[in-house]
Amino acid sequence: MNVQECARLLAERDRFLIVTHRRPDGDTIGSAVALCCALRGMGKEAFVYPNPQVTDSYMPFIAPYFAHEDYEASCVVAVDVADSNMYANGFSGKVDFAIDHHPANTGYAQHTLVMSEKSACGEIVLLVLKEMGCPITPEIATVLYMSVSTDTGCFAYSNTTAETHAAAAELIAAGADFQHINKALFRTASAARLQLEAMIFTNLRRYQNGEVNIAIVTLDMMKKAGTTEDDCDDLAALPGKIAGNKISATVRELTENHCKISVRTGTEFDASAICRKFGGGGHVMAAGCEISAPPEKAAEMIAEAIREVWK
Amino acid sequence: MNVQECARLLAERDRFLIVTHRRPDGDTIGSAVALCCALRGMGKEAFVYPNPQVTDSYMPFIAPYFAHEDYEASCVVAVDVADSNMYANGFSGKVDFAIDHHPANTGYAQHTLVMSEKSACGEIVLLVLKEMGCPITPEIATVLYMSVSTDTGCFAYSNTTAETHAAAAELIAAGADFQHINKALFRTASAARLQLEAMIFTNLRRYQNGEVNIAIVTLDMMKKAGTTEDDCDDLAALPGKIAGNKISATVRELTENHCKISVRTGTEFDASAICRKFGGGGHVMAAGCEISAPPEKAAEMIAEAIREVWK
Numbered sequence: 275m276n277v278q279e280c281a282r283l284l285a286e287r288d289r290f291l292i293v294t295h296r297r298p299d300g301d302t303i304g305s306a307v308a309l310c311c312a313l314r315g316m317g318k319e320a321f322v323y324p325n326p327q328v329t330d331s332y333m334p335f336i337a338p339y340f341a342h343e344d345y346e347a348s349c350v351v352a353v354d355v356a357d358s359n360m361y362a363n364g365f366s367g368k369v370d371f372a373i374d375h376h377p378a379n380t381g382y383a384q385h386t387l388v389m390s391e392k393s394a395c396g397e398i399v400l401l402v403l404k405e406m407g408c409p410i411t412p413e414i415a416t417v418l419y420m421s422v423s424t425d426t427g428c429f430a431y432s433n434t435t436a437e438t439h440a441a442a443a444e445l446i447a448a449g450a451d452f453q454h455i456n457k458a459l460f461r462t463a464s465a466a467r468l469q470l471e472a473m474i475f476t477n478l479r480r481y482q483n484g485e486v487n488i489a490i491v492t493l494d495m496m497k498k499a500g501t502t503e504d505d506c507d508d509l510a511a512l513p514g515k516i517a518g519n520k521i522s523a524t525v526r527e528l529t530e531n532h533c534k535i536s537v538r539t540g541t542e543f544d545a546s547a548i549c550r551k552f553g554g555g556g557h558v559m560a561a562g563c564e565i566s567a568p569p570e571k572a573a574e575m576i577a578e579a580i581r582e583v584w585k
Numbered sequence: 586m587n588v589q590e591c592a593r594l595l596a597e598r599d600r601f602l603i604v605t606h607r608r609p610d611g612d613t614i615g616s617a618v619a620l621c622c623a624l625r626g627m628g629k630e631a632f633v634y635p636n637p638q639v640t641d642s643y644m645p646f647i648a649p650y651f652a653h654e655d656y657e658a659s660c661v662v663a664v665d666v667a668d669s670n671m672y673a674n675g676f677s678g679k680v681d682f683a684i685d686h687h688p689a690n691t692g693y694a695q696h697t698l699v700m701s702e703k704s705a706c707g708e709i710v711l712l713v714l715k716e717m718g719c720p721i722t723p724e725i726a727t728v729l730y731m732s733v734s735t736d737t738g739c740f741a742y743s744n745t746t747a748e749t750h751a752a753a754a755e756l757i758a759a760g761a762d763f764q765h766i767n768k769a770l771f772r773t774a775s776a777a778r779l780q781l782e783a784m785i786f787t788n789l790r791r792y793q794n795g796e797v798n799i800a801i802v803t804l805d806m807m808k809k810a811g812t813t814e815d816d817c818d819d820l821a822a823l824p825g826k827i828a829g830n831k832i833s834a835t836v837r838e839l840t841e842n843h844c845k846i847s848v849r850t851g852t853e854f855d856a857s858a859i860c861r862k863f864g865g866g867g868h869v870m871a872a873g874c875e876i877s878a879p880p881e882k883a884a885e886m887i888a889e890a891i892r893e894v895w896k
Contacts, residue, residue, distance in 0.1 A: 429740045429753070430767045439754035442740070446747040453743045460741050464828045465795060468786045475783040484776060517775045 277398070280387045281405035284313070284351070284371065290320040291347030293365060294336075295355045298325050300424025300459065302354035303332050304417040305373065305395045309353060310339045311417075312408040321345055329504045331458060335417055354395035358382035373398055393438045396421020400441055412449030419450035420459070428460045467506075469499035474512055479573060485520040486580055487513035490569050492527045510536035510560075521548075521580055525573045528564075533572040536562045543583060551579045588709070591698040592716035595624070595662070595682065601631040602658030604676060605647075606666040609636050611735025611770065613665035614647050615728040616684070616706045620664060621650045622728075623719040632656055640815045642769060646728055665706035669693035684709055704749045707732020711752055723760030730761035731770070739771045778817075780810035785823055790884060796831040797891055798824035801880050803838045821847035821871075832859075832891050836884045839875075844883040847873050854894060862890045 275283070290313050294302040306322045313320035321341030328336055341347070352360060352369045356376035372383035375398060377390035389398050396418045403410065410418075422441050426434040429442070446452050463471075473495045479488040489512055496506070506526075513522035521543050524536045535552070537545040538560055545561035546554075552575070554563020565572040586594070603621050605613040617633045624631035632652030639647055652658070663671060663680045667687035683694035686709060688701035700709050707729045714721065721729075733752050737745040740753070757763050774782075784806045790799040800823055807817070824833035832854050835847045846863070848856040849871055856872035857865075863886070865874020876883040 423740075429734075430771050432764045432767075434757075434763065434767075436754040436757040439750045439757060443747040443750035443754060446745075446750060452745065456741045456743075456745075461826060462828045463826055465791070468827060472783040472786040475779045476787070480776070515772060515774055516779060517773045 275385045275387045277387065277401045277405050280371065280373065280385070281402050283385060284349075284402070285316070285406055287349040287370070288318045289346070289348040290318060291323055291341055291345065291350050292320065293323045293350060293352045293355065293360055293369070294325045294328075295352075295360050296325075297327055298329075298332065298336075299354075300332065301394045301396055301421045303328065303336050304419075304421030304424070305353035305399045307336055307339055307417040308396065308399050308403065308414045308421070309351065309373075311411065311414050312403045312406065315408055315411070316406070321347070331504075335420065352383060353399065356380065373402065391435075393433045393435055394422040394425035396425070397437065397441045400445070410445070410448040412451065415445040415448035415450035416452075416455065419445040419452050420455050423452070423455060424459060428456065464501075464505050466500040466502070470495060470501050470505065470509075471512065473499060474509070478513060478516075479577065481577055481580070482520075482584060484516070484518055486577070486584075487516050487519050487522045488573050488577060489513040489522070489524045490527075490573050491524065492569050493530075510538060514538045521545075523548075523573075523576045523580070525565075525569050525576065527569045531568055532564065532566050533569050534562065534564050535572065535576055536560070537576070548576070548579050548583060551582075552576075586696045586698045588698065588712045588716050591682065591684065591696070592713050594696060595660075595713070596627070596717055598660040598681070599629045600657070600659040601629060602634055602652055602656065602661050603631065604634045604661060604663045604666065604671055604680065605636045605639075606663075606671050607636075608638050609643065609647075610665075611643065612705045612707055612732045614639065614643050615730075615732030615735070616664035616710045618647055618650055618728040619707065619710050619714065619725045619732070620662065620684075622722065622725050623714045623717065626719055626722070627717070632658070642815075646731065663694060664710065667691065684713065702746075704744045704746055705733040705736035705752075707736070708748065708752045711756070721756070721759040723762065726756040726759040726761035727763075727766065730756045730763050731766050734763070734766060735770060739767065775812075775816050777811040777813070781806060781812050781816065781820075782823065784810060785820070789824060789827075790888065792888055792891070793831075793895060795827070795829055797888070797895075798827050798830050798833045799884050799888060800824040800833070800835045801838075801884050802835065803880050804841075821849060825849045832856075832895075834859075834884075834887045834891070836876075836880050836887065838880045842879055843875065843877050844880050845873065845875050846883065846887055847871070848887070859887070859890050859894060862893075 292306045294306050310320045310322050322339040324340035350369045351371040353373050356378050357380040358366050369383040372386045374388050375392040375395045379388045400418050474489045510524045522538045526534045528534050537548050539545040544558050546556045549561040549563040552563035603617040605617050621631045621633050633650040635651035661680045662682040664684050667689050668691040669677050680694040683697045685699050686703040686706045690699045711729050785800045821835045833849045837845045839845050848859050850856040855869050857867045860872040860874040863874040
């Protein structure tokens, strides 16, 4: 299905339920809300599935569009959902449309629009809405700006493209309240998160003249900082922020004597080779594994595994 | 002077020296290097004034274009320089062209092109280069991307506009190595800076249910963290990052018993009114003052002044 077909087929349907993915992020939420608003603007009935995993910072954007319990949809649209293990199992085999940018989309929906070259699903939704002739209102522009900005780390990640910036330019010109999104999502952190980061950098382990950095996150640190799961996004990126870093690892204590390890590298080293030593794997620059040991011991084991590949 | 006139007049000249401002940032450096490269591409002689305040992270971009001591320029161009107190006093009265986006540009140059609606001077340089018919090479695109991204905090600050994103889209399409710039300038911090931030958040003082946050930065902390002046950019922004913050202050010990205070507020409170109590001032949302007291005492005095305006 291409953008034109998707727009035409959606225009023929009504009573939409739009589904977001597990642990929903700004892209799936922004895409869902934008599509919901636009369909309503066309005189259709549309609601968003009340995903119970939406975190506090996103709730104000999506909650007003949550479907009531007794809403009976006749067309289910999944946005930014790569496979059918989306939040509610009840949707298996019942998804009419999937709009997505994940190359690994499994084709679980009846009609699938995948554009894997797009940084964010919101960029594809923008194309579909324009093809349907929907006006891009300031409200729609704001949530689509949320999509493209969150999936690219506010345009700082390497998945950003010229088209991402062109979409942002178009959305800001259409009245997106990008200042609110930027302040709320990129320039603010919870006090607990900032306390946890402070503890992490205070206890950082540095090796090889500072080119290897290992962060340890214990259950005790999380308790002292008062963090919830919401505060623990992307902890794996922290030690790699240090200037000169070449290999970083984050050791996170999941339960007593059991840790999850995330390894990040530049182009010089293979993160997955390091993690394979412990039965894990992943990509060349980002991989993971689990080690059954207390965090300090797990950190030593990872440091030793890194020492073995160091050249 | 408008863009067309600026392009025409520059094309008539040769033997350029391009001047950056004091404590040069990514915008003045990116603008200078881009203009220098483009003029050389037109077959002209062009160098950049070797500003001694360029910091390590920017040196690789600008150093290859530094003028030798005995270079005799016949046309001096200042970029992103608001007034004539640019670095070297020797330029007073000798600047032929100023290209700038500061509304407060004092008109110190013979010919001035000011476009104050632009987020970055680099956006104006891009317009001038295109008007001159210069090809936007990947090298030029990279340093102009540095201009627009640094002056907008990687598109997160409120001075970002649709045109900023449109310029970024154009520069990335022209081959800007934005991934290198983003990694080097936005996703990396020195170990000393991260240690200092950790200490700041560990010792944060919070009042009014966490809506007032005061950071203290002592000379002792800076010594322990091993920071240099380069590591201390924008410390005033740190306590305001906390979710729910309404008034933040950063107390920085300059010398024993003497502190500089930066106050930041949202729209509800007047930062300059708080600072005026101590003989300082500034803008409604960003103001400063100095207090002759040890940092702990100065923080208490600021907390008390905030308590007086709290409603």
